[in-house]
Amino acid sequence: MTALIRRFVECESPSDNPAAVNRFVELVSDTVAPFAAVRTHRGGSFGKHLACAMRLPGRKKSGRVLVLGHSDTVWSLGTLRAMPFRRVDGRLYGPGVYDMKAGIAFFLFAVRALRELDIPVSSHVLLQLNSDEEVGSESSRALTERHAKQSQAVLVLEPGTGRTGKLKTARKGVGGFTVVVRGRASHAGLDYEAGASAVVELAHQITRIAGLSDLDRGITVNPGLISGGTRCNVVAAEASAEIDIRVRRQRDVIALEKKFRALRPIDKRCSIEISGGLNRPPMERSAGTVRLFRTARKLAAELGIDLEESNSGGGSDGNFTAALGVPTLDGLGAVGEGAHAIHENILINRMADRAALLAKLLAAV
Numbered sequence: 001m002t003a004l005i006r007r008f009v010e011c012e013s014p015s016d017n018p019a020a021v022n023r024f025v026e027l028v029s030d031t032v033a034p035f036a037a038v039r040t041h042r043g044g045s046f047g048k049h050l051a052c053a054m055r056l057p058g059r060k061k062s063g064r065v066l067v068l069g070h071s072d073t074v075w076s077l078g079t080l081r082a083m084p085f086r087r088v089d090g091r092l093y094g095p096g097v098y099d100m101k102a103g104i105a106f107f108l109f110a111v112r113a114l115r116e117l118d119i120p121v122s123s124h125v126l127l128q129l130n131s132d133e134e135v136g137s138e139s140s141r142a143l144t145e146r147h148a149k150q151s152q153a154v155l156v157l158e159p160g161t162g163r164t165g166k167l168k169t170a171r172k173g174v175g176g177f178t179v180v181v182r183g184r185a186s187h188a189g190l191d192y193e194a195g196a197s198a199v200v201e202l203a204h205q206i207t208r209i210a211g212l213s214d215l216d217r218g219i220t221v222n223p224g225l226i227s228g229g230t231r232c233n234v235v236a237a238e239a240s241a242e243i244d245i246r247v248r249r250q251r252d253v254i255a256l257e258k259k260f261r262a263l264r265p266i267d268k269r270c271s272i273e274i275s276g277g278l279n280r281p282p283m284e285r286s287a288g289t290v291r292l293f294r295t296a297r298k299l300a301a302e303l304g305i306d307l308e309e310s311n312s313g314g315g316s317d318g319n320f321t322a323a324l325g326v327p328t329l330d331g332l333g334a335v336g337e338g339a340h341a342i343h344e345n346i347l348i349n350r351m352a353d354r355a356a357l358l359a360k361l362l363a364a365v
């Protein structure tokens, strides 16, 4: 398993480099080809999306289980030089090892185990790997939703939560707004009063915007990026901010969007333009997802693992499938830490039970 993970990690696949992602997609295709019917789908300006119909034991199959993952990573090409694949103190390190190349490897070993032990699987199993998950899944979303609608359950190979690898039964919805303020430029010394400062106006707006957070309801609004002005001695004609929003419930989305659209300038000589909205709907903890989790918990207990559930502030492609009402269980991939961070790593002694849990789940749902 370590050897396969190493091959996956050493085949770098940043979202913004379709040729590199396609090399990784080809590597996975070659690995699954002996036991799957492989198809690729065009990803526009991104790499190809991969869909593999797995050939698993069991005669009469009905329904389908969609297994979701992504082939892209946040690490640019050449990261391996500074952050090589390595094995230290019971952990594997390297770009994308945790998010989420190990998860893909676990699934392939689960499939291998089911085949070698001839354990019947009652559903058709489709593995889908998207090439653009780390950058918003714009080109893969429709494919994910189409496959999800034809499935009775979705299993997501994203990493688990925390040191124990809790599964994810809820995820926040993720979106963003851009606020552009336009004022009136003038010389800060010669003609100060003729100016209407977009920077000052934006500063007022930002305190209003930050005030839209409601932690009790699971709503966070983060003005993460600001820019504006041209020079220190000019009253700024333009300023803008980019704001990250997270919501736990779909019904909070409309109210929040309304509040953004209702922002009006304090200095009437300025104007405000708002664009953006929700990118990923929240994955709410539905009854169907809870049932899936209970099944997983029971199966994990058979492996001596006390499996817990968690909710996440981050989004995944599971948000799209859950929002369609399809029971979705996320976080079935690696146990480790440091997603998107230089110390990204996975625990070696949790690789076998995660692969085994996937195999058991495939046989059970």
Ligand SMILES: [Zn+2]
Pocket (backbone or CB within 6 Å): 070, 099, 100, 133, 158, 159
């Ligand atoms: Zn991921």
